[in-house]
Amino acid sequence: MTRTRSQPAEEPSKREWFSDLIGRTRFVVLIAVIAVLLVAFSLFLQGTLLALTTIYETWRETFERGITSQSSTLAVEFLEVVGTMLKAVVFYLIGVGLYSLFITPLNLTSALGVESLSDLEQKVISVVIVILGVTFLEHFIRWEEPLETLYFAGALALAGGALVFFQQVHKGSGGDLQQPEAKIRARRELFEHDTEQRHIAEQEVARAERATKAKAEGRVSAEEGAE
Numbered sequence: 001m002t003r004t005r006s007q008p009a010e011e012p013s014k015r016e017w018f019s020d021l022i023g024r025t026r027f028v029v030l031i032a033v034i035a036v037l038l039v040a041f042s043l044f045l046q047g048t049l050l051a052l053t054t055i056y057e058t059w060r061e062t063f064e065r066g067i068t069s070q071s072s073t074l075a076v077e078f079l080e081v082v083g084t085m086l087k088a089v090v091f092y093l094i095g096v097g098l099y100s101l102f103i104t105p106l107n108l109t110s111a112l113g114v115e116s117l118s119d120l121e122q123k124v125i126s127v128v129i130v131i132l133g134v135t136f137l138e139h140f141i142r143w144e145e146p147l148e149t150l151y152f153a154g155a156l157a158l159a160g161g162a163l164v165f166f167q168q169v170h171k172g173s174g175g176d177l178q179q180p181e182a183k184i185r186a187r188r189e190l191f192e193h194d195t196e197q198r199h200i201a202e203q204e205v206a207r208a209e210r211a212t213k214a215k216a217e218g219r220v221s222a223e224e225g226a227e
Contacts, residue, residue: 029102036095043088051081079138086131093123105198110186118170125163132156132163 054077093112097120100109114120136156139149182204189195 026102029098033095033099033103036091036098040088040091040095043084043091047081047084047088050084054078054081076138076141079134079141083131083134083138086127086134090124090127093120093127105200106196107186107190107198108196110198111183111190113183122167122170125167129160129163132160
């Protein structure tokens, strides 16, 4: 009985080698992730220092001049703290979102509902709309120039309306893995078991495949397919 000689494993072609190299370039996103997170941490720190300074100055003035010395500017100063923190949240969401999408999936982003770039856009736009509202509230409380405040309100209304319209148009176009049970499991692993990296179960992949096929055939909408 003749024995067949085992064939040597085929060497990867140049195309496969180049594809692997292109895929590895995703780690360049780490540069953007580190830069954005540094900006977020800086804003969080600045917001904390601003809050501590505002609290100290407020109580010092209260003890020296009495509670009646406080004016509407106090609310504006605290709203500035809120605005700074919200800006930090925007950069933080972008940083962790990019890391989870390009480097390693995280339970944090899954718990927040960030499964794709579209989901990340939706979250960032939501926070930006809140920032616009807080910014207008600061100008409204000051009420220094009513006409300028009116113009400012109109500009913010146009910008906010455009963002809301964009959200409605792209609503439901997120990732196929955006499932309620997946979010609950990610939150449990993150907050109860302190597990940062996310594990994608086989049933989630199977459900995503069925949802993608159903959406491609037009049997369900994009929003229904994500559930």
